[in-house]
Amino acid sequence: MVTLEQLCERLSGELRPAAPGPIGRHALTGVHISELADPTPYLEGGELLLTTGIPLTGGAVAIRDYVGRLAAKGVSALGLGLGAGTDLVDQELVSACADAGLPLLLVPEAVPFMHVSRGFWQLVGRSEQADLASRLSLQTALARAATRDNAAQAIVTSLAQGLGGWAAYLPADDGTETVWPANAADVVPRLRLESARLNLVGTYSAATFPLNGTDVVEHSIVVGRRTVGFLAVGAGRGLRKADRQLILTSCMLLSLTAQRAQEASRVEAELGGVIAALVLAGHVDAARLAAEHSGMPPLGDFARVFALRGEGVEALDSPDLGAIVGSLAATGPNSDLTPAGLRDRVSASMLRAAMGGIRVVILPEATAGGATESAPGGGTPRGDFAGALSAPLPLQAVAAAVGPVSFACRSARAGTVVAVTDAADDRGAAWLDALGRHPRGDLTETVRCYLAHRGQWESTARELGIHRNSLRHRIAVATELVGADLTDPDTAATLWVALRRPEAG
Missing domain, CATH: 1.10.10.2840 (PucR C-terminal helix-turn-helix domain)
Structure with missing residues (x-):
């Protein structure tokens, strides 16, 4: 954006105010030259209109009508060229412009109007280059943010800083929200409600709605055909085209970040399945070596065996398994893990195997005793799911314990997790x-x-x-x-x- 003040500074004495005082930061859309009595049909508003004074003949009434038409059209300023039949500025023109709030500028004799127009376009070019550099800088910052360990947080922070407002990323699975700045976190509950109300589930859906006096733009983040989250932005001002491009870039980067996380989780799950198969086949040393070379956490000396039965259980991943386990009630002697404690263990373990309609999960323990979780558990039991859990066992004894734990799982009452003691014995x-x-x-x-x-x-x-x-x-x-x-x-x-x-x- 080029202002009248910037243009006057650029041209120095070649364009100056007719009366003393501040020039003002009126935005200019262009420089237009016209000697018509009514040039407004050829104007859009925001221009600096240059004239040699031909339309200003005819007395005070004609001058005020002329100035009134320009002001009504939204012209930013009137420039009067001196020396081409106009050597002195009519005070009636000065008064009319002051009354209409229209800045009156003078172009000294021998300064061509083209010089004024050229100065304007030079400023426009410089401004556009600055805007381009700024946009490129912000785009680069977003790209760099996507390569960091906590990519979602870095992307949201860079976007909010670039727009001068706030931004929030809300995972679709009700995971932890990412908000910047931190004092904007109070908008999250309302954002969740609006996301549900607007049903922003679908490929690249978007919506705009008011929130706390600010217009909020929200986009769905999609991987494949699945909505994985929502990006909401509150800039506190009207968004320009460049701003919207930054938001779309952020959406794309968040989508790639989520896709990358899903792919990493899939690979980790496959590696976990291989290591679990080795343990369950009694090849403990090979399982330890595989864990070490794959970058997974090292296997300890002790572990528990957990088995879960239920419809579709063999296809569930760790978080879904954990959510189900957290709703089941622990029964039987030595049920030292609460539903919430068992849920966390199952959600964290990638050592899973499917065996004849039973989902077996190996839960590594640091020591034979294992820490007893005390967090409260979970809620209404889900469907016909039931489970069984062994006591901590030496890792070499896990293979022998799978049979009795699976048998106990099949025999367990729906909605419960039974404890299996001395499974191998x-x-x-x-x-x-x-x-x-x-x-x-x-x-x-x-x-x-x-x-x-x-x-x-x-x-x-x-x-x-x-x-x-x-x-x-x-x-x-x-x-x-x-x-x-x-x-x-x-x-x-x-x-x-x-x-x-x-x-x-």
Whole structure:
């Protein structure tokens, strides 16, 4: 924007006020030259109109009519050229301009009107270059903001500072809002209500509404076909084209940031699934190595096993699983995790696996005891969901605990999470019971001897006094009864501990 004051400063004495006093910061839209008695049909308003005085002949009435027409049209100023038949300024013109609030300027003799027009356009070019540089600077600041760790906060801050107002980003999943400046946070509840009322769910939807005396512009942030959040801006003034471009750029960057976060979450979930599969298969060392090389948190020495059943549970991600878990009531002895505590653990863990309609989540613990959360829990139980949770176990025992925890999950009453204590030991006791109830009463002793000799056929058969083929047959029957491979170290360890109990003897 070029002002009358700037133009006079630019031209110095070549354009000066007819009367002493401040010139004023009237905005100029252009410089127009006309000798018509009524040039207003060719004007749009905001111009500096230059004349040699030809329209000002005819006395006081003609002068005041002429000035009145210019003022009514919104002309910013009248410039009178001296030396082309007008050497003195008519005081009636000075008075008429003062009464109409129309600045009267003088162009000295020998200064061509084209010089005034050229000075105006030079200022326009300089102003546009400054605006362009400013816009480029703001666009660059936004682009840099998108590369920072907390990209959403940086983008919102840069946008609000660039517009001289406030800006807020509201995640669609009711996550934590990002607002700048901080003292504008009181608008968030109203923004949430307006977003719901206007139903800004859809590809690049936008709306404008008043809020606390300010016009607010709000855009939906979309990734694919899913609305992931809303960007609201209150500039406290009318938005220019450049301002709207900054807002659209911010929307695009927030969309890319959300898409990048979703992609990172998907990759992390896949890595977590691989590591969980390794743990559940008993390959704990391989799981630790995979976690280390993938950049995921290192696996501790202890973990809990959590299982959840319910419609569509195998497709849910960690936050959705956590939300469901937070609504379930803990039951049974040693239910040391509150619904809210369990919700937080499940939401944070990426070590997930789907097993026959059950969602299994491994919850790492820092110590065997684990801290007991005391936060209040969750709300009305959701649908037919139910879960089961083990006590803290050595990571090597997690694979053996999955069976009893999953069984407890399937048996749990809807809307509850049951606690499973000594999951591995319970499994071993069940295996011994199955072996003991088989018509071949020698299966338990056969398995004990086989495990004591660490799976060596010759030495085991020798101690039992049977042929190796008979031993192989007995072990095959036992393997089918327990439903597990007796050569697996976790299975062998669980059975051996159960066999060493006094009641097994």
